[in-house]
Amino acid sequence: MTSASTTARSALLGSLTVGALALAMSAPAAAAPQQADPVGTLAAPCVEKVTVVNNGGFTIKFAVSTREGSLTPGTDVYPINQSRTVDLTATDLTEGVDVRPIVEATAGDTVPGNTFVSYCANGQTATYTASGTTLDYTVTLIG
Incomplete structure (x- = not known):
């Protein structure tokens, strides 16, 4: 690999990593798993x-x-x-x-x-x- 292609590859990987981190940080947090109804909870109505x-x-x-x-x-x-x-x-x-x-x-x-x-x-x-x-x-x- 030439020096120019190595530099371009490093820049691309760096951009992808930064982009992935930005996307992950901007995505809403995953919802917490649903808890089972506590014992003794009545059905409604x-x-x-x-x-x-x-x-x-x-x-x-x-x-x-x-x-x-x-x-x-x-x-x-x-x-x-x-x-x-x-x-x-x-x-x-x-x-x-x-x-x-x-x-x-x-x-x-x-x-x-x-x-x-x-x-x-x-x-x-x-x-x-x-x-x-x-x-x-x-x-x-x-x-």
């Missing part, structure tokens, strides 16, 4: 009642389930455009437990609610909607 509105073209019934699989007694079977509500204060569940509905379509699938809520005796209601067809439906928390 915190509610006293669970309602499921039947917006599917079939009849349904539901029970409320905990994360551990405990179930409340089920509702009666009801048709489209109706709803049923389970008052958690009338069950054996303890406040602070996370729950969601488990919906069973007549002659169809059994589908859990898409998210858990926490049981708190506060008068609030979690409303889910069941929509779709007997073999392909969803149970979605809407409020």
Whole structure:
């Protein structure tokens, strides 16, 4: 290598190093990894009642389930455009437990609610909607 090419190479490497450092320093810091929820953190929202509105073209019934699989007694079977509500204060569940509905379509699938809520005796209601067809439906928390 000639002296001129060595000088040019050194200048190029120096520029690349300075450029890389400048880029690294100007980039936003990486986000800290997400921490797991602390033990005892309640799912949101915190509610006293669970309602499921039947917006599917079939009849349904539901029970409320905990994360551990405990179930409340089920509702009666009801048709489209109706709803049923389970008052958690009338069950054996303890406040602070996370729950969601488990919906069973007549002659169809059994589908859990898409998210858990926490049981708190506060008068609030979690409303889910069941929509779709007997073999392909969803149970979605809407409020």
